[in-house]
Amino acid sequence: MPLPRPLRRVALAATAAVAAAALLAGCSAGGASSGASVNAEPVTGGTLTYLEPQTWTTLYPPSAGFYPNGGIVNNITDRLLYQDPATLELQPWIATALPEVNEDATQYTFTIREGVTYSDGTALDAANVVANIDLFGKGDSSRKLTQSEAINNYDHGEVVDATTVRFFFTAPSPGFAQAVSTINSGLVSNSTLAKTAETFGPGNATTVIGSGPFVIAAEEVGTKITLKARDDYDWAPPSREHQGRPYLDGIDLIVAAEDSVRVGTVVAGQADAARQIEAPDEAQFAAPGLALVAASTNGVNNGLSFRFRNPLLADIRVRQAIIAGIDRQDIVDTLFTANYPLATGALAKTALGYTDTSSFYAYDPVKAAALLDEAGWVPGADGIRVKDGQRLAIAFNEALPQPRSAEVVTIIQEQLAKLGIEVSLTPGDMAAQTAASLDENIVQVYHSMVGRADFDVLKSQYFSKNRNTLLNLHRADGSIGDSQLDTLLAAIASTPTAEGRTAASAAAQQYLAEQAYILPIFEEPQVFGLRGDVKGFHTESVGRPSFAEVWLDR
Amino acid sequence: MTYVLRRLGQAAVVLLLAYTVAYVLLAALPGDAVVARFASPELGLSPEQLSVIREAYGFDRPLWERYLESVFAFVRGDFGYSVQTGASVSTLLATALPSSLVLAAWGLGAAILLAVGIAVTATFGPRVIRRGFRSLPPLFVSIPVFFVGIVLIQVFSFRLGLIPVINATPVQALILPVATLAIPLSAPLAQVLIRSIDEVRAQPFVTVVRARGASTSWLLWRNVARNAVLPALTMAGLIFGELVGGAVVTESVFGRAGVGQLTAQAVAARDAPVLLAVVVFSAFAFVIINLLVDLAYPVLDPRLRGARR
Numbered sequence: 057m058p059l060p061r062p063l064r065r066v067a068l069a070a071t072a073a074v075a076a077a078a079l080l081a082g083c084s085a086g087g088a089s090s091g092a093s094v095n096a097e098p099v100t101g102g103t104l105t106y107l108e109p110q111t112w113t114t115l116y117p118p119s120a121g122f123y124p125n126g127g128i129v130n131n132i133t134d135r136l137l138y139q140d141p142a143t144l145e146l147q148p149w150i151a152t153a154l155p156e157v158n159e160d161a162t163q164y165t166f167t168i169r170e171g172v173t174y175s176d177g178t179a180l181d182a183a184n185v186v187a188n189i190d191l192f193g194k195g196d197s198s199r200k201l202t203q204s205e206a207i208n209n210y211d212h213g214e215v216v217d218a219t220t221v222r223f224f225f226t227a228p229s230p231g232f233a234q235a236v237s238t239i240n241s242g243l244v245s246n247s248t249l250a251k252t253a254e255t256f257g258p259g260n261a262t263t264v265i266g267s268g269p270f271v272i273a274a275e276e277v278g279t280k281i282t283l284k285a286r287d288d289y290d291w292a293p294p295s296r297e298h299q300g301r302p303y304l305d306g307i308d309l310i311v312a313a314e315d316s317v318r319v320g321t322v323v324a325g326q327a328d329a330a331r332q333i334e335a336p337d338e339a340q341f342a343a344p345g346l347a348l349v350a351a352s353t354n355g356v357n358n359g360l361s362f363r364f365r366n367p368l369l370a371d372i373r374v375r376q377a378i379i380a381g382i383d384r385q386d387i388v389d390t391l392f393t394a395n396y397p398l399a400t401g402a403l404a405k406t407a408l409g410y411t412d413t414s415s416f417y418a419y420d421p422v423k424a425a426a427l428l429d430e431a432g433w434v435p436g437a438d439g440i441r442v443k444d445g446q447r448l449a450i451a452f453n454e455a456l457p458q459p460r461s462a463e464v465v466t467i468i469q470e471q472l473a474k475l476g477i478e479v480s481l482t483p484g485d486m487a488a489q490t491a492a493s494l495d496e497n498i499v500q501v502y503h504s505m506v507g508r509a510d511f512d513v514l515k516s517q518y519f520s521k522n523r524n525t526l527l528n529l530h531r532a533d534g535s536i537g538d539s540q541l542d543t544l545l546a547a548i549a550s551t552p553t554a555e556g557r558t559a560a561s562a563a564a565q566q567y568l569a570e571q572a573y574i575l576p577i578f579e580e581p582q583v584f585g586l587r588g589d590v591k592g593f594h595t596e597s598v599g600r601p602s603f604a605e606v607w608l609d610r
Numbered sequence: 611m612t613y614v615l616r617r618l619g620q621a622a623v624v625l626l627l628a629y630t631v632a633y634v635l636l637a638a639l640p641g642d643a644v645v646a647r648f649a650s651p652e653l654g655l656s657p658e659q660l661s662v663i664r665e666a667y668g669f670d671r672p673l674w675e676r677y678l679e680s681v682f683a684f685v686r687g688d689f690g691y692s693v694q695t696g697a698s699v700s701t702l703l704a705t706a707l708p709s710s711l712v713l714a715a716w717g718l719g720a721a722i723l724l725a726v727g728i729a730v731t732a733t734f735g736p737r738v739i740r741r742g743f744r745s746l747p748p749l750f751v752s753i754p755v756f757f758v759g760i761v762l763i764q765v766f767s768f769r770l771g772l773i774p775v776i777n778a779t780p781v782q783a784l785i786l787p788v789a790t791l792a793i794p795l796s797a798p799l800a801q802v803l804i805r806s807i808d809e810v811r812a813q814p815f816v817t818v819v820r821a822r823g824a825s826t827s828w829l830l831w832r833n834v835a836r837n838a839v840l841p842a843l844t845m846a847g848l849i850f851g852e853l854v855g856g857a858v859v860t861e862s863v864f865g866r867a868g869v870g871q872l873t874a875q876a877v878a879a880r881d882a883p884v885l886l887a888v889v890v891f892s893a894f895a896f897v898i899i900n901l902l903v904d905l906a907y908p909v910l911d912p913r914l915r916g917a918r919r
Contacts, residue, residue: 107776113694202663205655256696257691257692257695257696258692258695276705276867277705277867278702312865314756316764317760317863320767326767326776326777485880486646487646488640522656
């Protein structure tokens with residue numbers, strides 16, 4: 057029975073009004089709440105309710121790069137070394153000192169702290185450490201366990217004596233010390249090391265045993281994980297101010313996929329903290345009684361990789377034209393907030409090895425048009441430039457894990473349309489996006505980022521045998537498009553000294569900029585929304601939450 | 611008896627077809643779960659490492675071989691493991707199903723109550739509000755489910771603080787999702803009920819009953835309702851599909867770990883073992899519900915008894 061037209065209009069208006077009222081209500085609800093006292097001394101006790109946008113998929117540490125996994129692994133495991141998230145300096149943790157490294161960085165010797173136990177009572181000893189790093193360094197494909205991206209050139213480990221372990225590499229591996237400080241190298245008990253990809257998955261969370269400040273006490277598949285503090289925890293990184301058991305009694309990690317629900321729940325005081333507050337929602341946390349933490353991910357910036365082996369982008373002038381034709385400031389101003397600083401190079405300013413290459417990324421549409429003319433691309437009948445019968449139409453992927461990727465590409469679409477370049481967004485879910493982005497003939501410009509607080513992060517992103525975001529390596533025929541780029545990147549991971557790596561990293565960044573292979577857009581943060589009475593919240597070096605020092609001021 | 615057997619045979623064919631079509635479609639789409647999980651540049655695995663993993667999953671073998679194997683495994687009750695997480699599909703379903711069944715049952719129940727309420731008010735209610743109630747079904751069916759859910763949460767949970775979203779009791783956790791699901795679900799039901807009641811009321815026997823002094827409520831419950839309920843029952847069987855679709859959205863908005871949320875995640879990750887199990891379970895439920903509806907017909911309408919032998 058169709059509704060009479062005027063009535064239908066009234067009905068729609070009514071719905072819109074209800075929605076608007078509800079949204080306004082949501083915005084103002086936070087203002088009046090929570091007159092937290094000013095407590096100088098941390099208080100022990102209480103349970104933190106923390107919201108994640110997605111459910112975790114595996115607790116195998118080398119796969120902890122996925123944020124929902126990392127948020128758990130970071131709090132239930134310890135690592136050999138500790139990386140200060142502010143200075144990115146490495147410090148002792150389960151290893152009592154920084155490792156002794158031989159001259160060409162192919163042997164690392166660690167001394168292991170005594171008396172550390174896993175939550176099942178077994179000892180974290182030298183043999184267990186070697187077993188951990190052996191698995192992470194080599195993986196085990198029969199159990200579908202992958203090797204850690206952070207550990208390069210791994211050969212084997214040896215127990216030297218009860219408190220000493222030594223690791224051997226087939227080639228220099230200067231990133232190893234940092235690698236054993238990341239959540240990808242979270243130490244787990246012997247029983248956990250025997251697991252398969254299946255038993256590291258949902259339904260088995262309580263059997264994943266670490267030595268960290270928290271223990272997984274309960275799991276509701278797909279919705280909730282309950283962490284409990286370990287009362288006998290006494291081996292926090294010595295450099296941390298808080299030693300001993302965590303202040304909190306426990307944490308409820310709850311999945312709340314819908315952005316407005318996640319934000320609203322914290323604003324309304326039903327939860328204490330939430331990860332992934334999108335830029336448009338940040339303003340709600342400016343209200344009294346609420347707080348926002350934007351943690352740097354200290355790695356390769358959110359940006360574009362131009363697949364220079366595709367004929368459309370093979371001419372450097374076309375790549376330079378695209379770079380000059382994109383107004384990055386406009387993107388950041390329109391879609392993001394001050395927590396998303398404009399990128400000044402391939403790496404975040406706080407990342408190890410950072411070099412300023414911002415002069416290559418100036419917005420200059422006049423120059424862009426001139427470059428395209430010079431390269432022989434002339435406007436066609438529909439306004440899109442053509443050359444030899446081919447239209448200048450390029451496809452971008454949608455970076456599903458990255459904030460507002462589709463909107464970013466949409467703005468780029470408008471900006472480049474003015475120059476006569478057609479931009480399209482490749483549709484599809486995660487599997488389709490991944491499949492499309494492995495083929496330069498489907499996706500010519502790849503939108504992505506990667507967080508990792510080591511020099512190696514640059515190599516991780518662009519090296520042909522790592523993420524290969526430029527598709528420098530053709531998977532089908534194994535050919536390399538630009539071997540000089542590979543040589544420069546490989547040097548970062550094989551130069552033994554920090555000075556040498558800094559220089560190698562700078563050289564690679566300079567080359568990426570000169571060749572117009574990439575356009576960094578902004579430094580991507582991890583944004584958390586908190587109740588104001590949640591104190592001591594911090595993140596590890598790439599933005600995963602650490603709850604060991606959190607306390608509730610209420 | 612042969613009728614029931616024939617229906618069971620049909621059900622088996624429907625299930626096999628559903629499984630096969632889903633299998634072929636999933637195989638035809640670009641990319642697969644191994645690509646989504648392991649080839650994702652996030653892990654930075656080399657092509658050689660990837661091919662080893664593909665072999666470990668058996669993805670290097672021919673499609674028909676894997677298809678046949680999976681069909682037989684399914685028949686044995688072995689649903690395999692999620693490629694995305696490695697969790698066993700039976701564990702995932704065992705966790706998700708009860709929550710979804712409770713939501714679906716209450717959602718359908720509330721939708722029927724709501725639909726009857728709307729239909730009765732729209733046809734027998736005070737003249738001034740009939741028109742308004744008649745326009746409710748088109749309104750309800752045109753509001754997106756996620757919008758209803760978000761508005762309900764904003765108003766009743768965040769603004770009025772009546773129902774917590776987090777750490778709610780099982781009953782509290784049901785109220786808003788059930789309401790969210792019931793609103794769009796009630797729309798087609800109410801629509802059909804209103805039309806049936808209108809049609810039945812226009813029939814001559816109604817005038818006769820009225821002339822003999824029957825009150826409106828007598829007329830409604832004893833005469834009109836019995837005749838108007840059959841089309842609505844058919845509709846109730848058919849809206850099961852809408853129930854599943856609505857549950858996907860509702861469960862995502864409210865963070866309920868049901869089949870809907872499981873499906874949404876599996877679709878995003880192209881997690882074939884999970885999707886196939888969900889498809890077969892949904893098809894199974896659809897077949898069962900429609901079988902029950904068909905069997906209920908002769909019970910409700912004496913004219914249909916003995917017609918099928």
